[in-house]
Amino acid sequence: MRSDVTAAAAALGATFPGVTPPDAQALRDAQARQRDLTKPPGSLGRLEDVGCWVASCQGQCPPRELARVRVVVFAGDHGIARAGVSAFPPDVTAQMVRNFRRGGAAVNAIADSVGAGVRVVDVAVDGHLPGADRSVDDDAADHDADPVRAYKVRAASGRIDREDALSAEETITAIGAGRAIADEEVDAGADLLIAGDMGIGNTTPATAIVATLTGLEPVVAVGRGTGIDDAAWMRKTAAIRDAMFRARHFVGDPVALLRTIGGADLAAMAGFLAQASVRRTPVVLDGLIATAAALVAAQLAPGCPDWWLAGHRSAEPAHDAALERLHKQPLLDFGMRLGEGTGALTAVPVVRAAVATLSNMSTFADAGVSGAAD
Numbered sequence: 001m002r003s004d005v006t007a008a009a010a011a012l013g014a015t016f017p018g019v020t021p022p023d024a025q026a027l028r029d030a031q032a033r034q035r036d037l038t039k040p041p042g043s044l045g046r047l048e049d050v051g052c053w054v055a056s057c058q059g060q061c062p063p064r065e066l067a068r069v070r071v072v073v074f075a076g077d078h079g080i081a082r083a084g085v086s087a088f089p090p091d092v093t094a095q096m097v098r099n100f101r102r103g104g105a106a107v108n109a110i111a112d113s114v115g116a117g118v119r120v121v122d123v124a125v126d127g128h129l130p131g132a133d134r135s136v137d138d139d140a141a142d143h144d145a146d147p148v149r150a151y152k153v154r155a156a157s158g159r160i161d162r163e164d165a166l167s168a169e170e171t172i173t174a175i176g177a178g179r180a181i182a183d184e185e186v187d188a189g190a191d192l193l194i195a196g197d198m199g200i201g202n203t204t205p206a207t208a209i210v211a212t213l214t215g216l217e218p219v220v221a222v223g224r225g226t227g228i229d230d231a232a233w234m235r236k237t238a239a240i241r242d243a244m245f246r247a248r249h250f251v252g253d254p255v256a257l258l259r260t261i262g263g264a265d266l267a268a269m270a271g272f273l274a275q276a277s278v279r280r281t282p283v284v285l286d287g288l289i290a291t292a293a294a295l296v297a298a299q300l301a302p303g304c305p306d307w308w309l310a311g312h313r314s315a316e317p318a319h320d321a322a323l324e325r326l327h328k329q330p331l332l333d334f335g336m337r338l339g340e341g342t343g344a345l346t347a348v349p350v351v352r353a354a355v356a357t358l359s360n361m362s363t364f365a366d367a368g369v370s371g372a373a374d
Ligand SMILES: Cc1cc2ncn([C@H]3O[C@H](COP(=O)(O)O)[C@@H](O)[C@H]3O)c2cc1C
Pocket: 085, 086, 087, 088, 092, 096, 197, 198, 199, 200, 201, 202, 203, 204, 224, 225, 226, 227, 228, 338, 339, 340
């Protein structure tokens, strides 16, 4: 039976109001201020662009220091994981959710180091897998009242090479869940949002979505995920080929794409990323999973990519294609391939440096420093 929360999420639906662009006047003010600061014009390189982007998102120059950076980790299992496409067993998803809650995952460590908050949402974790570690849920005394499960759509999305990931109703509920979560975060004062992922097998639907939307051949798009061997890579490539065939008519239909070859986590992330833009809140994109969801969100709510910055370039080949399609140049290129929001979080200090320089440096006039010779 549906909870009040998921019914409310479904009511939000997949039809988005228009996305308004970041503030053009604040952008011009920021660009002018960059020229007045005590440095040769342009000498801070892309840091200057990032600072200007934050100012335009905030609608003010100089921009405010980021006070509440939040990462929401969308956890969900995928039926395709049973096809041997990952180096790890599906049980790891639920086990990692427990690890996130205890603060022991990479996302927790990096978030702590950059002063960000982490929220985990179980949208489709499978708690009943054969051989699953049942003890992972022991921490939650009352499962129904557990906030991590408030937006649960289903247990594991469908096996996308053979069946739809979601029903039509589940797809709308999942998109609405992501929207509701973005609303909650913005209402609680978030000034920078990150979508993270946790779900064994999730590079398979993410790659299938990116390849479908960018026209990539599966053999070019498929990466090693958690570190699969050649045999698993061949199984994964076949699964992605079959999934792409099932979705071939849905290149222009983002809701159908999420339903056929996405999943509840990807749908919720897409809703979250689109709604952040509706709410005029900047986002740093993470790796392949988040960027696959972003490509779909860009179809759901045209104009939302203006509110996004690419945090890093994942080692996954399909991530590059997705970034290119979004015209995004990533801030970092560290060979990271973890997800969870870790790549985006690692880029947060760069964003903070961009804001700090634009806000706190003196102008030539204030500091009594001579400008460039005529
Ligand atoms: C311990 C562990 C922690 C993770 N944190 C994120 N992922 C990431 O790796 C998985 C995707 O790769 P694939 O498609 O190959 O399964 C997802 O769980 C993703 O969130 C993890 C994976 C593991 C094993």
